[in-house]
Amino acid sequence: MIVKDIIEAWLIANNPTESQRILAEFRGKICDDCSSKKMFLIPYCSECNCPIGKKIFTNNFNPCPLKKWEYIDKNYFNPTKEKKTLL
């Protein structure tokens, strides 16, 4: 992820819309069952080293490095309605 995407994900995580919260919840459930989820103080993805609690709010389609979020994002990701931050 580029820096803009990371900052945007952190901002959304602090103040998500209801649909962003639902999308993040579904993404998080996939991460919970993924062997790439690791713990070092907080849960993080060992494929990209991102903190999962923030990455799940990313405003990009299926940014999971293993593309495991595709089904969820196809059904719940809608960036045109979800732009709420200034970035």
Ligand code: SF4
């Ligand atoms: S972002 Fe993808 S690869 Fe990383 S822990 Fe979640 S499901 Fe696994």
